[in-house]
Amino acid sequence: EYEDGALSSWINRERFQGYLNVDGFTLYELGDTGKLVAIAVIDDKNSSVEHTRLKSIIQEVARDYRDHFHRDFQFGHMDGNDYINTLLMDDLTVPTIVVLNTSNQQYFLPDRHIENTEDLVQFINNILDGTAEAQGGDGLLQRIKRIIYDAKSTVASVFKSSPLLGCFLFGLPLGVISIMCYGICTADTDGGIYEHETAKKENGDRELTDEGSEEEQEEEKDGKYTELPDGELKQKDIMEKKKD
Structure with a gap:
């Protein structure tokens, strides 16, 4: 011992x-x-x-x-x-x-x-x-610091040894991600504009339809008065005035 x-x-x-x-x-x-x-x-x-x-x-x-x-x-x-x-x-x-x-x-x-x-x-x-x-x-904060430090060191060493390779390795993924984000944002905006224009167009068509129906009813009413003889027309006017 x-x-x-x-x-x-x-x-x-x-x-x-x-x-x-x-x-x-x-x-x-x-x-x-x-x-x-x-x-x-x-x-x-x-x-x-x-x-x-x-x-x-x-x-x-x-x-x-x-x-x-x-x-x-x-x-x-x-x-x-x-x-x-x-x-x-x-x-x-x-x-x-x-x-x-x-x-x-x-x-x-x-x-x-x-x-x-x-x-x-x-x-x-x-x-x-x-x-x-x-x-x-060797605590948690030091481990996180180690991960960040190693990542920064790796990126720096790649760019230092081969700048073109570094641009390709890190620039290509960033470019793809940027394009995807841009596509998602513009797709939502275009969709909203399309829905707004569609709703506006439907409302306009509905108003035109309503106006057309009123005009047709007026024409039908005028047509009915025109088809009646003068005596019946006068009698109908008297009846309507009595109702009023």
Whole structure:
């Protein structure tokens, strides 16, 4: 029996050196250790004082403070920020220090510029005692943010590599959808106009029919009076006046 758990867990924690050149695959493998990963994100091709100094600081902490932090931290440096930006969905400036918690996708950034080993040690101690602010995570909002970020990255990469292909892939579906929406809207409008004109035409025909019927009745009445002899016509007029 081991103080820190099973033998396999101890092997996972101890199978890496105290300081590594970290890349995407190495970072994935470090997830099995259960340790926080402190990384100096630098440009190996940049020989400026700022880049070399930050790399020296994290190497010094990994070496001189091994007994303090080796149980909980893995140290290393990464060349460039492309992979780390994709992982964190953030745009980190180079050079910088970032500490990753691979178990829950959280990360920590220093609240001030790291000038020496004391600043880095203080930053690590703040993480251990819980006073450092954690960012990221694997909650629902972060998952939604990840979906949106991946979609935007995919679209941007397609247009960057092949603009014509990007226009075809994304422009064609948008064009078809726009035509369908336009067709639906114009079909409803034309249908309404057609129904209105039809109803108006039917009302006009009905009015003409009514007027024609009245005219026919007048003509029939006049015709009946004309067909009667003069004596009968006068007698009929007298009868109508008496009725009135």
